[in-house]
């Protein structure tokens with residue numbers, strides 16, 4: 291069995307639930323093999339509607355979602371969860387975009403410096419974040435992607451002094467979580483046959499699969515997390531207010547899971563990829 295006990299990963303994601311629904315399988319895979327995983331969550335995920343029954347014991351949506359994230363993090367074996375305390379910007383063209391505390395309105399430099407300080411403190415081997423289109427054009431995912439990419443370079447530059455006077459840190463790799471387009475193409479073909487609109491998918495019908503498929507990123511690493519899928523499933527139950535834990539048993543739901551095949555795909559942003567070979571492990575040599 292692989293032993294990653296000398297490795298650490300820092301994941302930088304936008305909302306409570308991205309650590310589970312997006313990369314939960316990957317995180318569970320590495321913590322199960324001994325790696326230290328820390329998480330920066332840039333917002334509290336307070337936009338959108340929540341069924342009032344979930345709010346009974348909480349004073350706000352932000353508090354509920356923070357509690358859900360802590361539950362999921364414990365399940366996934368994440369050591370530390372750090373909140374940057376920006377406000378969820380909501381999907382494009384929603385009123386949440388206008389809020390002065392929304393992440394999308396924060397200066398990129400400021401967010402990058404905050405993340406850069408944590409990179410220097412935690413000194414991870416690798417960093418994971420959203421892809422350049424924020425996986426599905428969510429403004430917070432895009433802002434988190436940009437800030438993390440900038441932070442990666444700030445943290446590594448010894449000429450830049452970040453808060454705390456910590457020495458520079460050059461992690462071994464920077465990876466962007468992305469959706470494997472070849473699998474999505476099957477869904478795009480199938481959805482109209484099932485009476486579904488590919489331009490309005492997801493829980494809030496705000497994910498446009500056609501638009502996503504007009505973009506594409508190379509895949510350099512694919513992580514298979516089949517043995518850890520039950521852990522990811524358990525973590526998803528922590529996010530009950532976001533529909534977690536309800537496996538849809540419809541034909542579409544089952545097909546989507548089968549196509550996903552317990553695999554997370556990543557683009558390698560650093561170092562420059564040497565060849566087109568897809569690796570099965572971040573720590574496998576190119």
Ligand SMILES: [Zn+2]
Nearest residue numbers: 304305308431
């Ligand atoms: Zn998100």
